[in-house]
Amino acid sequence: MHEQPGGRLGPSAAIAGAVLLFVGTYFHPMGADPNVPLAAFTEYAADRHWVASHMMQLLGIASMMAALVLLSRSMMGGPAAEWATLGMTGAVASLAVASALQAVDGVALKFMVDGWMATAEPGKAALFQAAFGVRQIEVGLASVTSLLLGLTASTYGVALLIDRRFPRWLGAFAIVGGVPTAIAGVVIARTGFSNLAMAINMPSGSLLILWMIVFGVSGWRRR
Template sequence: MTAADETGLVPTESIPSSDTQLYRVGAVAAILGVAIQIGRQASDQFHPQSEPGNPPVAFADYAAHEYWVLAHLLEFLGFALIFGALLVLSWRMRVGRAAGWAVLGAAGTVMSLTLAAALQAIDGIALKLLVDRWAETSAESQELLFEGAYAVRQIEGAVLAMFVVGLGLTILVYGVALVIDDVAPNWLGMLGIAAGPLTVVLGVVLALDPFGEITGHSGSMGFLFGVGVLGNLLALLWIGLVGRYLFQSSRRQLTHPSEPRARSIEGDATQSGEIDDSV
């Protein structure tokens, strides 16, 4: 139960029109960003995953992919929309008990967006250029180009792991902020608190074995990978629900419960003074 529910007061303070528009933009950004990420993960047309643990096969798939760069730019657009929505959420919580946590969440969001940009630049552009050269060159030069592409892919895996860990921590921070916020629903914060650490687990697995080349993501590592994938799904659900919350915020008149309570106390004092005067 939120603090607003405990007071039993209905928020009545109007939101500036600029904030109303901002919340709606944030809501649309969250929904579109999630839709792009779901479409990207559900379709091999965006990113073939035939044998990610077999570099020669994977590189051949990458080289044959006609829209590789475009697909990764689209993926970055999805991330940019999602992180833009999270910055709007920080703005929404800028006043009240969750303000400090909202600032930490905004810092994590900027960090995550930076890592997402680096990831798409490495995977979507640099690696594609190398595997194209590798696929087209003579047999004598292929070994050297293969080693170069393999090195870039390991950098991609490292950046991916750090991105996923950072994203999980950011979601966790926002979850805490939503729980202690005066107005936001507690269940939305609890979902973030659940999704964040599970997403971190996925990042740790990717750090230890980015493409399944060592363990094949089997055994205990496979179990942890499955837990992390669950966290990824919960994170997407949470972000979509954040969009819903921002849209609801744009339609309601919100205030912090302490303000109506203060007005009520002042009103009681005034009434008491009037009674004393009449006596």
């Protein structure tokens, strides 16, 4: 049996973060095509839980990234220390960009679509274009967030494969979820929130959430 280093704070943060991100995503409206602004904005304006669901997503990502930073600390001095350091850098960068994404998507865009919905013509068209501009910033941030999260998970996957104190399958799991998440970021950059981008991003994101839960449970069982 592998003797996994560190305490229970990291595994607890991983599980809590994964649950928060899952619940926040569950309450995110997904009925309208996100690549059709008129339909998407109408749906977003009607959602009363928009800000709360996005703040929950942000807290989930923050907790997950904290778990990864603690994982890096536990790997220092071991054979995967350099990869763990790279992973920690990626975790911090991912949280920074994800925070900007939630500020734009979870707060700014909601203000814009609410204002657009409440305004009569002739000002309505101008507000729609303004909201569309905010949406394009969101697309850019979503692309980079997905890319960074995918690369970060893959980096930790390599570190876990090298450090024999951890189960090797845990590292492989991280790479299986991380690589398509990074690819989704590239696709979002090229096509926006297209059907192709969502077809890659949603399953790969679910894999990363599952990986964090499994990582957390594995950590608890080995204490």
